[in-house]
Structure formats: structure tokens, C-alpha cells
Amino acid sequence: MNSQSATAPAQGAEAMIKMAGVEKWYGEFKALTDINLSVRQGEKIVLCGPSGSGKSTLIRCINHLEPYQKGEIRVGGTVLSDDSRIIDAIRREVGMVFQHFNLFPHLTVLENCMLAPMRSLRASKAQAEATARRLLGRVKIAEQAEKYPAQLSGGQQQRVAIARALCMQPKVMLFDEPTSALDPEMVKEVLDTMTGLAEEGMTMICVTHEMGFARQVADRVIFMASGAIVEEAPPAEFFTKPRHERTRQFLGEILRKH
């Protein structure tokens, strides 16, 4: 609809997401320091780092769940601003999956997946339902379509949340610790779903401590500490010869646990 008029023509079209000099404060506390990050179409990024290092804040700036004070973020060529039409246009193209699933409890699985396409993209009911059923099938949960979120396990809920985001046909998917709230036996089903999505060429930024997933899927692993990007490298290099002491320390701690 008005997403066209609100979208600036694509510039430097190869970068799907470009963050340049992004800084964010919570009052006196500086949450992000000079973030420069460019993500190509189809690229898979894993963001890791100790808690409070700004990983979630970083990806939440991309769809403007968090405002930032300095720098520029471009999504698919559109410069993110405070204009609500621009924000809405970008949110329609950027899917997000949350740590705590955040499915809507009063809607069935199917309705969860149909709500935004119908209300935000003005899809017809039939169209929205067809897309929803197809994507629920893709996350292997089609037979639960008529159930309510509370009737599903955590892993199933997170797979529905992934399908719900995919129903908007996003160009990018952001994952904010998607397996941290899950019981261990359910982590795999969610990671498998994400891996499948990656293999199909989705552009993804994942905040996660699942280093196995990072090794297998990521094109680049980015390590953050104290609100800044400390190190980024392809996984082979990142895990075998990290350059920074803080990265080594972090990897030592996290790999000992697993």
C-alpha cells in the first residue's frame, strides 16, 4: 500500500541491512557504541556475547523496537527514521522471533499466523489462511493449527512463532535468543527449523549461545561485549583462532558448559 511511497529507492542494493555508527543510551548508560554492521542478502549472522553486552538491543534497533540516538540503519535501502510509516514499512519486511515466543493466547495457532497478514498487508482471509497453513506445514506443526498456544509445548510454540513471522513474507529474520527459554529436549526442533530456513536462503541475524548452530549455519559470528562489536569472523576462524582476549575468555566459558 503506502509502503511504496514511504520507501526510498534502494541504494547500494547488495546490503540488506546496514548499520553505520549506531549508538544508543538508556539515560546515562551507553548500551551500544559505534555499531557498524553490514549484512548481505542471504547471509546468516550469529551474534553472541555475555549477557548485557547489547546483542538483543542491537537487533531490536533494526525493527525500531528500541530507538537509537546516533548513526544510521538501512533495511533494504530504506533509511530507518522516527516516521511511523517508515517504521511500519520496515517491520513488515523484518520478521522477529522472541525468547518467550509471545504468541497471542486468545487466538488459535492459525489465527496467530493470519492476524498480521490480514490487518497489516490487507491479505484476504482465504489467502492468509492458505499461507498460514503452508508455513505451519513447513515448521511441521500443521496438525496443531486449531489449538491455542497454551496447549502446545515450548518448542512447538516457538516453531509457531517462526511460522507467524514468515507469514509476513519477510526479507530478513531476527532471532532474539530463540532457544533460551526452552527445555533442553526442545532446543533441537527449533534449531532444526532455523537451519532449514537458513538453507532456503533466508537472511538471518540470530542472537544465540548455541555454538553448534553457529558452527554449522553462520556465515559470520559476531562477538559483542559492553555494547560494542569486539570481533567478527567466519565460524571456522572464530572458534579456532579468536583474536581478542575477551572472545577467548567468553568461548572458554560457554564451551565448557556444553
Added chain:
Amino acid sequence: MNYKLDFTPVLDGLPSLLTACLGTLFLSLCGMALAIVIGIGGVVLRDSRIKQLRWLVMAFVELIRNTPFLVQIYFIYFALPLLGVRLDPTPTAIIALGINGGAYAIEIIRGGVQSISKGQIEAGLALGLHKAQVFRLIVLRPALRAIFPSLTSQFVLLTLTTSVASAISAYELTSVAQRIESDSFRSFEVYGTVTLFYLVISWLMMRFFGLISGRYFSYPVK
């Protein structure tokens, strides 16, 4: 004690008492409808970005909750005509009940809205829905579910408060009862019967809200 019960005036007046029950139900349902509109609208304005609107709602809630209903209904009925606003008893009663119930509903519904986790709102926004859509489609139903028992008792109270509208002779059960009582002096029989009627009406209201709850809020939660 040699008071002899005589239900003849009550029995003679039964048809008018029973139709007066419909008057009470009408005032209640119209008052509730207005109260729920004021309640939801008030919650939206109460948390609006415009400071003046927030203050206005807070002042409204304070004013209504800290003054007697009888004074409120007298004010609308006797004082507003001096400003050129003249209303019949029944519309006056409905507006007074709606405003009074609405002020309480704002605080109750607001509690429900605040019980909704921020993650729900963020999930809606991240899907490209606007703030107003998020409130209407995502927040409202779980919020009302969370506070529905409180809202029910507030609305049963509103139903019983319709009897105060007899003070401006709105058409409802208590004013009809007053007329039969003053014609017959059968206070015990008349008000005893009316008490029973109110009990039944309250019980019907609770059933009514139970049905609504079963229809709209029956989705499972953990």
C-alpha cells in the same frame, strides 16, 4: 407484634412491578454499555502521549469516585438545565450510571491492560501492526479476561445502583415500589417483594456475564 401480612396490594401491583423490572434491566444494560465505552476509551486516553488528556482522565476518575452517586444524578437532572441541558429522567439515569460505572471501569480495565506483558505488544508491533491495532486486537481481550470478575461485580453494583434513580423518578423498580407502598402503607410486603426481585435480577446479571465470559474468554491459558 400484631402486624398482619397482607399481600393484596403487592399482588394487585404485580404486573406494574414486573414491568418495572424491565425498566431496571433497561437502565442497567444501557448504563453498562456506556460505562464500558467510557472505561475502554478512558484507558486509551489515560495512557495517551498527551499530558493534558491523561490529567483530564485522572481528574474525571477522582471526581466521580469521590462524590456520591445521588449528588451526581441530581447535578445532571437539576443543575444542567440551568446551563440549557434538559434531559428526561431515564436518559439522565443512564448517563449518570454510565459516567459513574465508567469511572470505576477505567481503573479496573487499566489494571487488566497493565497485566499484559510487554512482549505481547512488541510481538504485535514487530509484525507491522499499529499501536491502535495492537491495543484492539492483541491487548484488549486478554486484558478484559484478566479483570472480568472485578468488572462483573462492578456491573452488578451498577445494576443495584439503578434504584437511586428513583430519586428523580426514573422508570425502574424502586420508584414503582415507592408508589405502591405510599398508596397502601404495606411497606414490609412491598419492599420484601422488591428485595427478592433485585436478588433475582442480580443473579440474572451474573449469569449473563458468565455466559459472555464463557463465549469470549474461554481460551485456555497455562
